Amino acid sequence: MGDMMITLLILLGIILIVELPLHVMKIRKTKVINFLTYLAMAFIAFGIGEFFEGEYSGFTWILSISFIGVAVVSLFNKGEEV
Secondary structure, rough: OOHHHHHHHHHHHHHHHHHHHHHHHOOOOOHHHHHHHHHHOOOOOHHHHHHOOEEEEEEHHHHHHHHHHHHHHOOOOOEEEE
């Protein structure tokens, strides 16, 4: 149970670090902004993974790869702008 809470804390902390300045500065979301947001989350997750050892290092590595995948998909998404 404690491991799950730490992984959720890492995930939500990364999202908060990136999304809070965007919300405070009232930056309009476009495809490029979404792409850069997810890319920044990936770099932060990779950076955090360098400080953890063992299980959490693997989780942050997978998280950074996932954020890069979401960034690429959001860039080429043909749906409406957010």
